[in-house]
Structures are given as structure tokens and as C-alpha cells.
Amino acid sequence: MQVFVCGMHRSGTSMVARLLNLMGMYFGPEGSGLPVNRENPKGFWERRDVVELNDRLLAATDSVWYDVYGFLARDTGWRPPQGLVADLRAKLLDIDAYRPWFIKDPRLCLTLPYWLEHCERPVAVVCSRSPQAVVASLAKRAEITGVVFSVDEAVALWEAYGVALLRATRSLPCVFVRYDDVLATPETACAALFDALEAAGVTGLRRPSAAEVAAFVDAGLQRSGIASGRAAPALPERVAPIDALLQRGGAVPPLSRASLDALAGLHSRLWQVVQSRRVAAALTARAADIGAVLARDESAPSEPWSVARLRKLASTKSAK
Structure with missing residues (x-):
């Protein structure tokens, strides 16, 4: 079977992916996964090559995660570049030699x-x-x-990912896993996941032991960002x-206008940041030329726009 672990960022997909690996599902060759870091100290369980392909799919519409x-505003009949489609197909053929497998991103x-x-x-x-x-x-x-989201922007991202996922999976066998349930009762949640996968037709699995599950699922690593005693965002x-x-x-709702507007605003804000950084980089690259121009201005105080004249006027005004 070909298993896709899907969910919004920060929704426990890494934890579920590791549980599938404990059940014997193939992940990838040694070194194929993203490295552990402080954002996810027990691993992302994401293959570099899969993430790269997904980044390329988004980048084809000038998008990032x-x-x-x-990406949401692309034409109904939009297709990825042919080379990207060929790379995606080749990657799946490579992974497909190791059923049952999963990919997560x-x-x-x-x-x-x-x-x-x-x-x-x-x-x-x-x-x-x-x-x-x-x-x-x-x-x-x-x-x-380094990307700061407002509550409205974060909600819009969550909604966009959720609605797109519901649309993509509406005709597929689906297994639903709640992160909060896995943290609360790891062994029970893992057993339910195992049974649901078998009911969906996934074969060749082994049931992880209670010790294996307990060694991986650690409620202390929960990254909600909600400080103790602080109310959750409305x-x-x-x-x-x-x-x-x-x-x-269930029936898939359309993406709300409020979220689409928030995502458009986020896009505009981030684009302005990118443009500002490009201008700053260009100015930095031309620092020597700009310095030479300023030096010439200093040596021509008779010119009405010269730096020296403007500084003199400013100092005279301050003295008054």
C-alpha cells in the first residue's frame, strides 16, 4: 500500500509517521530524512527528496509553505511543468519497490x-x-x-491546508488521527491506528509494543506555544x-473569503519584505559607487543639491 501522512504543520504528522515506521512501514534509505533540530527534537520523518518535490510544486506558482x-489562485486547469511531473513519477516508482511505504510532508x-x-x-x-x-x-x-503570523493569517493558513486536504482525500480510504488523543493515551491511539490501517487494506504491518510506543511519544515535547495560565487565542x-x-x-466546504483575503494580505506583506531585501542587497553591492558619489557632492558645495550644502542648512536651522 501507498500511505500518505497529511496534516497542517504542527499537527502531529511527525509523531504519526514515526508510529507507522514502528509498524514496519518503509520510510527511506539511511540519511534520506531531514535532520533533527530544536524545532522537532525527535525528527520530522520527512524525506528530503519528497520535500524538495513539494517545494518545487509550490514554487511553480510562486508559492512557499x-x-x-x-497556489490557491492558480487556474483550474493548471499543470506542473512536465519535467517536474516526470521527476515526481520517477520518485514514486523508486519508493514503490518497498511496499508498504509512507511519505509524510x-x-x-x-x-x-x-x-x-x-x-x-x-x-x-x-x-x-x-x-x-x-x-x-x-x-x-x-x-x-523568522516568519511572524498574525492570528488571522495563522487561521487562514490552517483553513487553507485543511480544506485542500479534505478535497484531495474525499475519494480515498482515510484514517483519522488526533494528535491530542495520541498524547493522552499513546498505546490506545496506536492500537486504533493499527486497526484502522488494516481495515483500509494496508497489509504487512506489525503491532508495536507498549514499550516502543512509550519510548517515542513524549507529552513533554508538545509545542503548542500556549503558555501556562494564558488563554488560547480566540x-x-x-x-x-x-x-x-x-x-x-465529510462534505468539503469552500475556503472562506475571510481566509482568502488574509492570505492575499500575507502574500502582499511578504512580497514587500522580499522587495525591500532586494533593494538593500543592491545598495550594499553598490556601496563603493554610492560612497564615491557622496564624496563628489562633498567637494562641490556650490551645487544646490550637494550633501555639504544640505548639511550646512540643517546645522544652521538647528542652531536657530
């Missing part, structure tokens, strides 16, 4: 349809988490990524129905 407005919420085109028996493992915790965790992630009413669908499936 935290700025998806261009939160970007799959958006890009999954382009993977499914080349699959025969796909199963989706849909991971979800309290949206308040996800929103707060995204804010905390800014300490590492979220709009539209969040609750989508959160319920992410736990059981």
Missing part, C-alpha cells in the same frame, strides 16, 4: 492530487490537532523561521466545523 496564495495537504495521479492503492492518514494549539504553535515557530466560528471534518471526513 507559508505563502500559498499563488505537511505540504501534501496542497500537493497530494499531483502525487495521487501516479498511485494505484493510496491511503491517506489525516492528522489533526486543536486549531488553537496549531495557531499558537505557528506563532512560536516564528522564533526559528478563533472565528468557521474553525470548529472544519476541525470536526478533519477528524471524521
